[in-house]
Amino acid sequence: MAPPGRPRRENTVQTKLFIGGEFVEGVDGATIDVYDPHDGSLLAEVAEARATDVDRAVEAATKAFETWRHWSAEQRGRLLLKLADSIEEHAEELALLETRDTGHPIRDTRTLDVPRTAATFRYFGGMADKFQGSVIPVERGFLDYVVREPVGVVGQIVPWNFPLMFTSWKMGPALAAGNTVVLKPSELTPLSTLRVAELMAEVGFPPGVVNVVTGYGATAGTRIVQHPGIGKVSFTGSTAVGQGVARGAADTLKRVHLELGGKGANIVYGDADLDAAVQGSAFAIFHNQGQACIAGSRLILHESVADEFLDRFTALAGSVRLGDPKEPTTQMGPLTSAMHRDRVLTYLDAARNEGDEILTGGRAPDGAEFAAGYYLEPTVIEADPAHRVAREEVFGPVVAVHRFRTDEEALQIANAVEYGLGGGLWTRDLSRAHKVARELRSGMVWVNSYKRVNPGSPFGGVGRSGYGREMGFEAMHEYTEAKAVWINVDAELPRLYGEG
Incomplete structure (x- = not known):
């Protein structure tokens, strides 16, 4: 609840968890207060996800993966393109929501954040059916080809500074590659991500393909990192927390992508x-x-x-x-x-x-x-x-x-x-x-410029800035596993055992 004397705004935004294609309350009914940084007023009380809620989301994502992975790349890409169109149709609403939640000036959310979000989903929508495998030159008589397969259920943790844009950076390549997603936005700025989840439901994403759990890092975030049903976790945030993510993921040997701090x-x-x-x-x-x-x-x-x-x-x-x-x-x-x-x-x-x-x-x-x-x-x-x-x-x-x-x-x-x-x-x-x-x-x-980004250009760092890359072909590799397939075309195998 809002502290005494703090103004309260009428709640007209989505505040529930998005699990299995539905907006639902957390299992224990707890909520998180979200404030407007301009005047400290209460913007919303969003559901607080606990570990049990994350478990529900992983279960939904696991079930959805068995269907989603078999969708054609063209089908997945078409949905991402529809989402990009929908974001552009709701551009002013999303820009204002992002501004109210983060304090980012409206001139920037209109001209940078929302257009970049739509562009990222559109890029990976187009990438979905153009991400190719390869053929490896091996000895005569054999064909060796490499296919890229989705990791499965991926956990994604988005920071509070550019929540709308980072939601697209995380979800875009993961979904294009055939993964399903459990995403946790920051407890400080969850509203634009929840609105994107509404738009995803409206354009036809199947239930469970995307799940959004709003909660604190110490509870919901930790459960995402440690959950045995999640095959990869992608985290953007501070270096100190990123180190904890890497340690927490070690027990389940899940893949980790860390986009951390900088000192440019x-x-x-x-x-x-x-x-x-x-x-x-x-x-x-x-x-x-x-x-x-x-x-x-x-x-x-x-x-x-x-x-x-x-x-x-x-x-x-x-x-x-x-x-x-x-x-x-x-x-x-x-x-x-x-x-x-x-x-x-x-x-x-x-x-x-x-x-x-x-x-x-x-x-x-x-x-x-x-x-x-x-x-x-x-x-x-x-x-x-x-x-x-x-x-x-x-x-x-x-x-x-x-x-x-x-x-x-x-x-x-x-x-x-x-x-x-x-x-x-x-x-x-x-x-x-x-x-x-x-x-x-x-x-x-x-x-002779600074802070230029593009969906096709890899984004990431070295040292205490983390490892792995957002954007471009590099991001598609981050969300897939390479599988080598050997075919004996006409090679005669030597007789190595038994009598000649």
């Missing part, structure tokens, strides 16, 4: 187009309030342009329009939860204590319109690369700035952290661009 290096060389670099670097860190694993949270500036760049960049940061994310003119909304905003503030305290210089921001904004929400000003800190704010994932609108003299020094700073998800660089030197892209310890590199 964003290098600006002396020959960069500064106008483009300033704008691109702002998008890299302030988009979605910096709540992105691929955020460009470390600005590494060549000393010849550092002062001019910072003059422009801090002025731009100070001009970012904070406010109600439902307003089209808002450029940056609140962080998604009060707990997370407080966590980010601890990093700012650490930066002050370690002697780093906060060039702009560093606090909650003034004004009555921000008082009830979880807001934080865009923050730029000139920091020692060895300090916490420069080494650990802050996951907020906070960028640590460093300076360099040589290309070698830039790479040394960039590769000094344990994460390796995304990184970028700004230069007009084509040779340097290719060299640095090769040398950056990162799963993705952007040159």
